[in-house]
Amino acid sequence: MSPNILFTFISLVVGSFGIAFLVLYGLAQLAAHRERLDAITLASQDNDIVFLFDDEKLVNATPAAQSVLAAAADVGSDWSRLLSVMISKFPTLQHEISELADRGSMALESRDGNAVLKCEWRNGLARITLFDRETEQAHVDMDRHSLMAMEQELETLRATTQNVPFLVWREVENGTITWANTAYLTLADSLSETGENTSWPPAALFDTKLLAQAGPNEARRLSFKDRDGTPHWFDIYRFAIGNDALFAGSSADRTVKAEETLREFTQTLTKTFSHLTIGLAVFDRNRRLALFNPALTDLTALPAEFLITRPALTTFLDRLRDNQMMPEPKDYKSWRQEMTALENAAEDGTYEEVWTLPGGMTYRISGRPHPDGAIAFLFEDISAEMSLTRRFRAEIETGQAVLDTLSEAIAVFSSEGMLVMANSAYTNLWGLDQLEGIVETSITDATRIWHAKCAPSPLWGDIREFVTQTEERSDWIGQTRLWDGRRLNCRFVPLPSGQTLVGFTPEGRINTLRPTLRPQASTTHFAEM
Template sequence: MRPAVFLFRDEALIDATSPARALLERTASPGSDWSRLMRWAGPRFPEAEKKLQQLSRLGRVELADKTENGSAMLRLVAESVGEGMTRITITDPQTDGTGIIVDAMSQQAMEEELDLLRRALDQTPMLVWRQDQDSRVTWANAAYLRRAEAQAKEPVSWPLPRLMDISIGPDMAPTTTQRASLEDDGIVSWYDCTTHELENDSRMLFAVPADAAVRAERSLREFVQTLTKTFADLPIALAIFDRERHLQLFNPSLIDLTGLPAGFLTARPTLFDFLDKLRELRMVPEPKNYRHWRQQMANLENAAKTGRHVETWSLPGGQTYRVTGRPHPDGAVAFLIEDITSEISLSRKFRAELSLGTNVLDGIDDALVVFAPGDQVVMTNQAYRNLWGDPSESMSGALSQWLRQIESGPGFNALQDRLTSNPDGEARDNGVMFGPDRQILQWSVAPLSVGRQMVRFRSSELPIDTEDTVELQELAEAVRAG
């Protein structure tokens, strides 16, 4: 037979013998004919590419096959024949003149490929086997054999047992995937089994270990079940919309708070259908016009996507809802609807009582100021502001403000000492001092809860309720004398 001869101009194939073309067809791979030949020659002639780059200088290169795979030992001869052309001849020295050069090379390529496939299939963790039309195992890889022996507790013989019952029927697609389990000593292993149809109604089956996937799916189901139970007990209504703005998840509180029919929610309405339905049920603030309503809802969606949406809805029925929008992964949006009617009512009642208390304090003639721990003024009444002006924010500032408007005397010094040296005193104390208009002021300090103290100023011609009568009398006479 003719030898395998290639003729290249630079790296473009000009001509080749039939055995050479057959060799290129056996090494089908991407790239040019030159690159395909180099991929085939590389493992057999490691110096081929380097030597061929020097061919124009050397003129002729001869290389011997240094591999031990297969039964053929090959020789490669490359010659420069001028005008940038290269002739490459591949022969088998042991079969020169016998007419079987091409068979030897083909045999080596096939043996190497067969050896590679055997090694790959024996080392793969997958279970690979073939079944005939009667579902009998006619071939299996090493992993399948090891698993079969582990199941049988002894070496197995042909025909091999079927480890898994895979559904195979005439109506199945040529390639199908299904999950199957294999039990050994109470331990269940899971596999994703792919079936490929072959000729003569036989099939190749590939079982990929899927224990990790099964555990992950089980954990996900348990997590979803836990979330579902948690959401079901939440008093806050929850509605999650996917990136296409279809309702994907809701809890029973959404039905309780909004009155939306369960059938409407399970039909996976869009966000705007959901909001329009709420509008029909008068479960949203009454809009001035529909165009304004649609714009408001579009703004709501955009704010929720960025996590900035918190809104209070005062409904026509008297309820008050807090609506919070939160972004979720993959473009989803979650809305939380909370009934805060009781909270709002309590807040309004508290503000009303606080306003009443303030009005009552402002109606008292005595000037009152309350100091909190930490040198802070927490409250004054109108009489205090009329007496001393706008209040300071701290105790030290208030003492300075008082001192600027009066003359220092024994009464003021006693008050200052009481507040600065004993700010947390629990006993009541009192005394008299001059006021801003040189009137006599009776002061008293009373402890309150949480470390607060209240100072009361009362205008009086003569101080009363004090133990130091001599001091008060002298102060009163001094005031009268001008």
């Protein structure tokens, strides 16, 4: 056989094998495709709720199954949407479905026992069928109006939960989230690393175990951190619904920020007040001690350990009374009434009282209102001031007593020309009462009194000028006559701080004064004899 014939023969054989392989491969692919089509095709007699999934993608579903999925939340993949509907009845579905490829098939019973979820692995697809035992056993009739009312109520509830600006979600006993509103899902999405829609169930933002003992109307403040590590605070409420729990949370970031600002402000005030020598005690609207400074412990002898416990105002006053740091009352009932009046006066900002304590100390107590119904009490030690006042008063009384022993009628005028002091001889000479002689009497008023009891004389005008004169002055004397005929010797002496002493000696009394002329006058004024 020639080489050409051999080559032609071999080519025909190889071509035949190639064509046969292609035909067989095409038939195999067509069979596989037809088998896949058969796998994803749901027979017309399948009236149950059936889903076919390729991984997390829905490839087919019966009309009833599509109605179920239509009510699911928009939370990412088709599988996540189905979980959002099924997980409340089948809490273990998410965990057990991951073993379906190895196990081949499984059946899950709902928590209430009224439904069964059958899962099968067919040709790489997950076939999930939902059987409702209640509908198999009984048929429930419902009129069109009742159905429309239920659908309308459902639509209203959905719109409400999806649009409220609060976090609302529901958990089963093991902590798995079975439902959440838009606000919660949006927040969970913002915290995901990819920034995409969170798969179902969404991530748990809070440790809800801390709310297990909280009452239905008792909020607990919980926090989570965002991607930047910034904490965000929420006031969370927990409501028991059967074995499940419904949670609602509102943002408390502004409240926390305000509380931190208030705390920092209080600390600043405390540092500022710590250097004051006046004791400060601020009671809040509930009349509990909210703020105090170290001076309060020094003045009241109350231990800091007691003040830190934030005692009530009545308890605080009781301890002051027990420590003899307030005036001893005659009886407890009247003391309680006084303390109530004290609180009311402090609210009006009118309370101010001086406490003389048994140990000889003297305190000035002031009450002032503060915002939001709070009141503040100031404790000021005025023992030194009172001692000095008493000493000054004793010196004044002694000086007055000394002046009253003199036979010369003496009056002292201030730099403004007001009478500040007079002795008994002065009030007797001019026929005045003791108080009338010194209360609100000017040099003009005094000279009118003098002029009325004396003969006319230019002396009184000179006296008025001398008393109100501001330049350097020298003492001088003068004479006039009383209406009873007695001669009246007068002397005028400048005193420190612009004050002036005026002395009168009627005729017949010893007068040792040495007459001198006024420095601003060329002659001394004498009254006509």
